[in-house]
Amino acid sequence: MxxxxxxxxxxxxxxxxxxxxxxxxxxxxxxxxxxxxxxxxxxxxxxxxxxxxxxxxxxxxxxxxxxxxxxxxxxxxxxxxxxxxxxxxxxQRGGMVTLACVPTVANHLVPSVLKEFAAKFPKARVKVIDEGAAQVLESVVAGIADFGINFIGAQESDIEFEGVYQENFVLAVPRRHSLARQASVSWDELAEESFISVGGTSGNRTLIDHALAKLKKRPAIRYEANHIAGAMGLVAAGLGVAAVPSLALFGDAYPTLTGLPLTGPRISRTIGLIHRKGSKLHPTAQALFGMVKKAMSSRKPKPAAGH
Known part of the structure; x- marks a missing residue:
């Protein structure tokens, strides 16, 4: 029965x-x-x-x-x-995980996490969408990415934003530049400098423009690149200086550059993990999510002075 x-x-x-x-x-x-x-x-x-x-x-x-x-x-x-x-x-079988991530984090943190992830889950496949902040947010909202690493999204009703750390913007300059000897640089001092910026649709550009909106003297943009990496390349070539997140100067990718704290005002961004509210990550994605969160928490950027 x-x-x-x-x-x-x-x-x-x-x-x-x-x-x-x-x-x-x-x-x-x-x-x-x-x-x-x-x-x-x-x-x-x-x-x-x-x-x-x-x-x-x-x-x-x-x-x-x-x-x-x-x-x-x-x-x-x-x-x-x-x-x-x-x-x-x-x-253990694997599965596909799609991670959307702003380029600075994708270049400097994600590779080491994926190396550790691959050792534990050798059959898993990972797709990294390394795009600007708006595209990262859109990928998560649309369900194209399982989760994302971003500095925007906290105001979105459909998105859960877990802030992990805050990083300041610094001035990237060649080590031989006259400003490199200073402990910090104010935005007023950049009025006569050849300034390199990211494009107008960049989330970083939006943060900077908003913070500088009330300044009487602002640096005139001479060169513009779509992403931080492009701007850093122009700085390394000696074409000017650029305001970039401090994480952009971590590692040995730009040994000829240094980062100086920017003042008047200081500009910062909060890096966090984003995912859709109410959605549950599948086991493989959840495993990577946890590893990324742990790595981000233990590798918070420090002030870039003296880099």
Whole structure:
């Protein structure tokens, strides 16, 4: 004979057996007491036996309830192990993870994380969308990317933004430049410099323009590049100076450049992880998400002075 038992009915039975109270069990399961009672009634009907003795003072197991208890516990434990095993198998099999990321982070942090990820999940495939902040946000909102690393998105109603660290913008200059000897540089001092900027659609450009909107003296843009990496290349070629996130100067990619703190005003951005609200990452994506978050938390940029 096949007995039709529902998981929520067994969980209700275990909760009441543990708490010896319908009220406490209902609170534990976040259901109403009538709903909990209906689950127990359906279970008792399916088993053909009463499982609880109910009095005004307490709830206790009947002989049938005591007999059923270890089997119910074992069944739920086996189900949990089965689900966990399937999830772990799914991760080991691989799967495709799409990560959207602003270029500065993609260039300086993501490669080392992916190297570690590949060692743990050799069969997984990863696609990195290294684009500007607006494109990264759009990729996550549209579901093209599983999650993203960005400095915008906190104001989006459909996006969960987990800020991890804040980094300042610094002035990238050649080490032989006259400004390189200074401890810091104010924006007023850049009025006569050959200034290199990212394009007008860049999220970084938006941050800078907004911060400098009230300044009377602003640097005149002589060269413009689509991305930070392009601007850094122009600075390295001796064509001018550029305001860039401090992370852009990490590592050995630009040994001839240094970064100077910018003042009057200081400009910063908050780097965080973004994902769609209400969506659950599949196991492989969740594993990479956790590794990226851990790496970002342990590698927060420091002031760039003296770089």
């Amino acid at each position: 096949r007995i039709d038992l529902q998981t929520d009915e067994i969980l209700a039975f275990l909760a009441v057996a543990e708490k010896s109270s319908f009220k406490a069990a209902a609170e534990e399961l976040f259901v109403s007491q009538p709903a909990l009672s209906r689950r127990i009634e359906r279970l008792e009907s399916a088993l053909g036996s009463q499982l609880f003795e109910r009095t005004t003072r307490r709830v206790s197991l009947t002989q049938a309830g005591r007999q059923f208890l270890p089997h119910a516990q074992a069944a739920m434990e086996e189900l949990e192990l089965a689900i966990r095993g399937i999830s772990e198998t799914s991760i």
